[in-house]
Amino acid sequence: MDNTPTTDTTDTSTAPAAPGLLAGKVAFITGAGRGIGAAAARLFAREGARVLLAARTEDQLKAVTEEVRAAGGIADYVVCDLADADSVRAAVDRTVEVYGRLDVAFNNAATGIPPGPMDQVSEADFDHIYAVNLKGPWLAMVAEVAAIRATAGTGAIVNNSSIGSLRGNPELPAYGATKRALNSLTESAAVTYGPEGIRVNAIAPGTTLTEMIRSWEADSPGVIDRLNAKTPLRRAADPDEIAQAAAWLLSDRSSYVTGTVLRVDGGMRA
Template identity: 35%
Template sequence: MQVKDKIAIVTGAGSGIGAATAKHLAKHGAKVVVSDIKEEKAQMVADEISKEGGGASVITANVAKFEEVEKLIADTVKKYGQLDVMVNNAGIGPRNMARVGEYTLDDWDSVIAVNQTGVFYCMKQALIQMTKQGHGNIVNIASLAGLKASLNNISYSASKFAVVGMTKSAALEYATKNIRINAVCPGYTESALLDKLLSVRPDMDQRLKSVIPMKRYGQADEIADAVVWLASDNTRFITGQTITLDGGTSL
């Protein structure tokens, strides 16, 4: 995939889909800024990339804080001179899953702050830089929960529907600026979020697999493949799209 020598930021890159994406980008020749709220996890991913001969650096950031997003973009441009690819992967789930009437305000506020507002902050600052340099590519990590109903999960669902909408709106606004913006919508994927759910509700494992036609969860590497493809020059005529990777669940 054509990402060689591109400068890419991946948020939430300390684990899961973010880590897999950072490694895939580096494997194909991109220079990757591994960004995560947890510096130790980000450094482990960057070290692994370096051991494999790739180029990586670490910049910690909490995407829910605008000043930290500003610094993330500014420090990347200061170090590398430009920003070619922004992968907005950082995301969280609620502490407690519940119906809307019983949903806590803390769970609503925290999830929306990271998953929705954080993506807006990162898109806003990345687009300022990409407009200046005359090119760019943004890939947002949404979810199957941003395309269909998700029970007892109102903040997560709302945030991921918002990511899909923001992706399409921004793609339309910047289509004439040589900037492409797309999203991927993973279904049930092996990740920290899924592990958290299954630790609370072990009975959900077989129930979830029963609604997936392929009868298995997705792998982080499989999602990363699609992200890097969208971030590459192989997809120069694709913008404003959502690619669903769910093993057929949405069928």
């Protein structure tokens, strides 16, 4: 018996790269001009998806789209106001026009109002945050389900909620209320469309370094440090870390996950 050690001469440098997490999929992303949405656009494209970016601000959308393309990704954009039903439906329809199908959607866009107790929230601010943070994702999900049914047949949707939706939120009561309602919509959609092979989940980010948290910091200096002190990892998330969770839930690797609200909060609610 020859026990002489052998050397593996396989040349791994020419081995094909592993397919991306979202390879072959068409992804629609709202709020894609900045923050978590922009991070998701970059990530989803790197993971093989063709992406359609939607937001209200065209110059931001154009900049992120050009960045994705420069990195070798496939991207286009459409201006969309989540508070306008026709605009939302047109944005989803545009995805199908550009790419011929819709497989997955990340309903990320949201708006905030100045922090403070609920008796200091104006009726106009409450109506606006409801229209964008709850009615907007509802409109988007309805349009996305129709597009997935008509093209890909099966797919996945992720809604961006908040860790602030999972308990009383005295500093951001209206924001927390809309996000808690979004959790309910997510669960209802998962039960309704699961038999068709359409999965619906949500993520609940903790403190994340976006324009929204920086605006809150400007109104309430020290708030990021206070939140980090309540977070076992003792830091805020980068937007890409939140996008990574959304990408996994949209991918086939989470094929048996639906109806969940996944905490991505550094352990804040542990």
